[in-house]
Amino acid sequence: xxxxxxxxxxxxxxxxxxxxxxxxxxxxxxxxxxxxxxxxxxxxxxxxxxxxxxxxxxxxxxxxxxxxxxxxxxxxxxxxxxxxxxxxxxxxxxxxxxxxxxxxxxxxxxxxxxxxxxxxxxxxxxxxxxxxxxxxxxxxxxxxxxxxxxxxxxxxxxxxxxxxxxxxxxxxxxxxxxxxxxxxxxxxxxxxxxxxxxxxxxxxxxxxxxxxxxxxxxxxxxxxxxxxxxxxxxxxxxxxxxxxxxxxxxxxxxxxxxxxxxxxxxxxxxxxxxxxxxxxxxxxxxxxxxxxxxxxxxxxxxxxxxxxxxxxxxxxxxxxxxxxxxxxxxxxxxxxxxxxxxxxxxxxxxxxxxxxxxxxxxxxxxxxx
Amino acid sequence: xxxxxxxxxxxxxxxxxxxxxxxxxxxxxxxxxxxxxxxxxxxxxxxxxxxxxxxxxxxxxxxxxxxxxxxxxxxxxxxxxxxxxxxxxxxxxxxxxxxxxxxxxxxxxxxxxxxxxxxxxxxxxxxxxxxxxxxxxxxxxxxxxxxxxxxxxxxxxxxxxxxxxxxxxxxxxxxxxxxxxxxxxxxxxxxxxxxxxxxxxxxxxxxxxxxxxxxxxxxxxxxxxxxxxxxxxxxxxxxxxxxxxxxxxxxxxxxxxxxxxxxxxxxxxxxxxxxxxxxxxxxxxxxxxxxxxxxxxxxxxxxxxxxxxxxxxxxxxxxxxxxxxxxxxxxxxxxxxxxxxxxxxxxxxxxxxxxxxxxxxxxxxxxxxxxxxxxx
Numbered sequence: 012x013x014x015x016x017x018x019x020x021x022x023x024x025x026x027x028x029x030x031x032x033x034x035x036x037x038x039x040x041x042x043x044x045x046x047x048x049x050x051x052x053x054x055x056x057x058x059x060x061x062x063x064x065x066x067x068x069x070x071x072x073x074x075x076x077x078x079x080x081x082x083x084x085x086x087x088x089x090x091x092x093x094x095x096x097x098x099x100x101x102x103x104x105x106x107x108x109x110x111x112x113x114x115x116x117x118x119x120x121x122x123x124x125x126x127x128x129x130x131x132x133x134x135x136x137x138x139x140x141x142x143x144x145x146x147x148x149x150x151x152x153x154x155x156x157x158x159x160x161x162x163x164x165x166x167x168x169x170x171x172x173x174x175x176x177x178x179x180x181x182x183x184x185x186x187x188x189x190x191x192x193x194x195x196x197x198x199x200x201x202x203x204x205x206x207x208x209x210x211x212x213x214x215x216x217x218x219x220x221x222x223x224x225x226x227x228x229x230x231x232x233x234x235x236x237x238x239x240x241x242x243x244x245x246x247x248x249x250x251x252x253x254x255x256x257x258x259x260x261x262x263x264x265x266x267x268x269x270x271x272x273x274x275x276x277x278x279x280x281x282x283x284x285x286x287x288x289x290x291x292x293x294x295x296x297x298x299x300x301x302x303x304x305x306x307x308x309x310x311x312x313x314x315x316x317x318x319x320x321x322x323x324x325x326x327x328x329x330x331x332x333x334x335x336x337x338x339x340x341x342x343x344x345x346x347x348x349x350x351x352x353x354x355x356x357x358x359x360x361x362x363x364x365x366x367x368x369x370x371x372x373x374x375x376x377x378x379x380x
Numbered sequence: 381x382x383x384x385x386x387x388x389x390x391x392x393x394x395x396x397x398x399x400x401x402x403x404x405x406x407x408x409x410x411x412x413x414x415x416x417x418x419x420x421x422x423x424x425x426x427x428x429x430x431x432x433x434x435x436x437x438x439x440x441x442x443x444x445x446x447x448x449x450x451x452x453x454x455x456x457x458x459x460x461x462x463x464x465x466x467x468x469x470x471x472x473x474x475x476x477x478x479x480x481x482x483x484x485x486x487x488x489x490x491x492x493x494x495x496x497x498x499x500x501x502x503x504x505x506x507x508x509x510x511x512x513x514x515x516x517x518x519x520x521x522x523x524x525x526x527x528x529x530x531x532x533x534x535x536x537x538x539x540x541x542x543x544x545x546x547x548x549x550x551x552x553x554x555x556x557x558x559x560x561x562x563x564x565x566x567x568x569x570x571x572x573x574x575x576x577x578x579x580x581x582x583x584x585x586x587x588x589x590x591x592x593x594x595x596x597x598x599x600x601x602x603x604x605x606x607x608x609x610x611x612x613x614x615x616x617x618x619x620x621x622x623x624x625x626x627x628x629x630x631x632x633x634x635x636x637x638x639x640x641x642x643x644x645x646x647x648x649x650x651x652x653x654x655x656x657x658x659x660x661x662x663x664x665x666x667x668x669x670x671x672x673x674x675x676x677x678x679x680x681x682x683x684x685x686x687x688x689x690x691x692x693x694x695x696x697x698x699x700x701x702x703x704x705x706x707x708x709x710x711x712x713x714x715x716x717x718x719x720x721x722x723x724x725x726x727x728x729x730x731x732x733x734x735x736x737x738x739x740x741x742x743x744x745x746x747x748x749x750x751x752x753x754x755x756x
Contacts, residue, residue, distance in 0.1 A: 032665065036673040044677070048685050050700045054512040057695045075544065101551060103727035104714070107694070126544050134553030135717045136561050138429045138512075139692045144548045145519045151546050158543045172501045173518050176475065178508030186511050194681070202673045210669060294581045297672035298411060301577060305419060305680055310426050314690050316513055319428040327422070345509050346476075 015225050019233025027203065027237060037202070037241065041195045045249050049257055052187035052314075056084055059143050062106045064091035069117020071126065078154055079110065084146050101133050108132040108143055120158070177345045188259050189340035190313040193333055196246045196272070197279050197307065201300045204238040204283025208375070209296030221375070231372040234287075235280045242276040243269075262347030270350065271339035274360040278332035281367030288374035307333045335360050390600050394608025398582075402612060411577050412616035416570050416624045423566050424632050429558040431459055431516045437471035437480040438462040442488040450486065450502075453528040459520040475507055482506045482517050552637075552721040563632045564716045565689030567624045571647070572683040572709050574620050575654020576661070578613040580675035583662035583751070602751050606744070610655060617651045628720070638719035642729060646715050649736045653708040656743030663750045683709035711735050 028034045063079070065072045079085055089100055091109065100106045111129040119126040130147055132140045158164075175181050211217035220230060250268070253259050261268070286299035310317075310324065311333040317325060328334050335356040342348040350357075402408040438454065440447035454462045463480060465471045471483045485503040493500040504521055506514040526542075553560050586592040595605060625643065628634045636643070658675065665671035685691060686700075687709035693701055704710050711732040718728045 030667075030670070032670045033667075033673070036670060036677065040677045044681060047700055047703055048681065051685050051691055051696050051704070053691065053695065054515075055695065056692060060694065099727070102722060102725045104718075120543055125542065127547055128544060130546055130548040132548060132550050134550035134556060135721050136688075136692065137550070137553050137556040137558050138561075138690075140550055140553070141519075141556060142512075142515065144546075144550075145515065147548075148519070148522075148546055151544050152542075155542045155544055164543070173504045173506065173521075175506050175508030175511075175514055178511055178514075181508050181511040181514055183511035186509055198676065198681070202676055206669055206672055213668075292405070293668040293672060294405075294585065297581065297668075297675065298577060300672075300676065301573060301680065302415070304676070305573065306422055308680075308684070309423050315427045315429050316510060319430065319432070320426045324422065324426040341509050 012226075012229060016229050016233045016236070019225070019230065020236045023207065023233065023237040027241075037199065038245075041199055041245055041249060042252065044195060045191060045252055046256070048191050049184070049188055049253070052184070052191060054138065054142060054183040056139065056142055056146065058086045059084055059108065059146070060086050060088040060106045062089040062091050062097070062100050062109045063087060064094070064097060064109055064111045066114040067112045067116040068114070069121070071117035071120040072112040075112065075116075075128065075151070075154055076110070078150055079147070082146070082150055097131060101131060104133065104135075106133075107139065108147070110147070184257070185259055185345060186341070187313070188253050188257055189344045190311075190337050192246065192249050192253055193275070193311075193336045193340055194308055194313065195249055196242055196275070197333055198304065199245045200238045200242040200276060200279040201283050201304055203241060204234070204280050205286045205290075205300035205303075206293050206296040207234055207238075208284065208287035209290040209293045212290070213292050227372045227375050230375060231284070231368065234284055235368065238280045238283060239276050242279065243272065246272050246276075259344055261344055263343030264350065267350040267353065268340075268343050271336060271343070271353065271357065271360075274357055274364060275332055275336040275339075277364030278360045278367060281364045281371060282332070284371035285367045285374065288371050307331050310334070311337050313337060329359070330363065332360050332363050386599075387601075387604065390598075391604050391608055394600065394604060395611050398608055398612040402616070408578060408613075408616065411574055412620040413623060415574060416567075416620045417627065419570050420563070420566060420624055420627050420631075424559065424563050424627070427559075427562045427566070429512070429562075430556075431513065431520065433461040434459060434482065434513070434517055434520075435461050435463060435480045436482045436484055436517075437465045437474050438484050438486075439465050439468055439471050440486045440490070441467075442490070444491040446491040447486045449532070450528055453531070454484070454524055457520070457524045457527075459517075460524065472505075475505065478507070481510075481513060482521070484521070559632060560634050560721060561717055562689075563628045563634050564720045565687070565713055567621075567628060568650075568687060568689060568709050568712045568716055569680070569683045570624060571617070571621055571651065571712075572654055572679050575613075575617055575651055576658040576675045576679040578617060579609065579655045579658030580661045580671050581668050582609055582613075583659060584665050584668045584671040587666045588668055602748060606659065606748060606751065609659060610652075610744075613655055614648075614651060617655065618648065621647045621651065634720055636720055637723040639724050642724055643716070643719050646712070646719070646729065646733050646736070649733055649740060650708060650712045650715075652740040653736055653743060656740050656747060657708070659747045660743050660750070663747050682707045686710065687713045689713050708736060708739050 027037065063076050065076055080087060088106055091097055091100070097109050101109060109131045111131065113127070113129070116126045116128065128151070130144060132144055134140045178185050208217060211220065254261050282303060283300070286303060287296050290296035290299055310320070310328045311331055317328055317334065320328065338356045339353055342353060436454070438451055440451065451462060451464065454460050462484070465474070468485065471480070474480045475483055483505040485505070487501070487503070490500045502525060504518065506517055508514050550556055586595065629636050657678070661674045661678070662671050665674055686704045686707055688704070693704050693710065696704070715729055715732045718725050
């Protein structure tokens, strides 16, 4: 039995790797994508373009503007001298926000009345807008503290002291990188498995395979193993880059990471083969891969929290193996959670894997034309 | 028969053949109409970055009137759902298990220190793994504390005011509804997928099945073959686009501030780019397998991560910003979010549309060059 499976696995590897183009699309893109996406995927803002409209002749406005200029998150790109200039700058996306200090600012500040500054922010991406306003509020809070200290004004009766666990600087790159590892691993295995059976169907060689002495289980294993092996290798390479290049800590154990990876690959390969067994043409196989990949990524909690989703859609995410793998990756990388605490993420992946594998094997025999 | 009449007849024949193929293999129709509806429904409702009633553990280590007053102010906030806990270890376990997103700890000396000038520290511990949510929680917590301070100060007759107050006005999306930018962005991601999926395999399929050789011996020119492929899928793609826009405005209540006709025109240009890219992939790859892999790799993830739809392009390193310029989705996201939320702002629409038009010419031109009536 094993020699037959081995022969099929070898044949699969040869079809995948013999042609230069096909080899290249398997190996190179995931590594490049990790580098590019690793830098792209972050909610932290840097170089936010802004303009200052300072009508205040006094020292207060100048000091506030100087503090903003000193911040590495903001880049001043324009100075505004009249209110008419504000709209064109914001409309054309040249600036994300405009800080407006009105002419009474220093007078109010020195007189101990609350001095107001106005911020106009481009809300086309409301998340970016909120984050930028948050940054600006922090700078103003710093200004307030310094001002109160110098004047001996009373401190507020209660103050927040915030600490962030597991990610002390709240770097969102650390949140996204483990997610990208999961997504790219899924992409590679889907690419390999979703079209493998469909291609043989389209070319008619699958019928030949079915009349050989190989049993469906052997065909299933022969088709599954290449995706599984390439998935493990690719994930290892991607993880190495994430740790060595991006410097993300890997606090958990490697054994736990590979256990999670193996179960995730089991489910990804199973779903890929299921799609492939359903498809009659390669185009349908590709379409199926997309139809699974896109929701699997978007609803996995990668970019937006699952907790924000309505209950019906949260139920759908329970079928998404990436959802569980993302939790495993994030917890292992950032928290160093012991494997026993991850059981609730591991068994659903195993279940999805076994169910989809069984279904794929059944479809091999029962979907014939 | 005149030469032009012959060309028109040949083109009509090719378009008809392609349409028949589309109708007989329903997967193309599914791509153009079922996919946008299904994906928009799923993602339009599924994606949200708005923080709403975050579970937080509230630990008052020595409960008093002051601590319950503070707790009351958190309960009143629509951003938090406080859960009272008696001691830190329980709260820490809840944070580890993910049952709460933050812990607010009022130390035993809270009430006493609050009356002194040094001020009482309120300790907030957030789970930093989801840094974005953590930062939003921090911001709202700050707001809730300040509101509480202001109310208490007013009750005690000592007005408390910070020296400088920030007033912010958000243009184009005053309620900060994240759906207002996520839905138009999703339309772009979905259209990118549809454009590439429709065409990525059609040329490769003709090569692989050997029907390209049959076409080569006919008097059809390469341009006619490509137009014959482009026209039917363009019609399908525009149908899908109209469906998505209708859903965005009527189902998800995203205001369409700009002109519908400008949106239609820019969508047509974008669709030409997306279809052109698919055709180019298809003619470069020649095998459906490689074409499929290329389409998977070059469309969905770049459109999702590098288009500025979720992650701000201006905050990326210069090299990555340069890479984003290679993807059409980036330009179309700028156009679509502007048209939906801000209106007909020509300084955004014209340059981005020009780049898209240039890309369309480039992709279709390259496809024309790569496709020859020759066997290899």
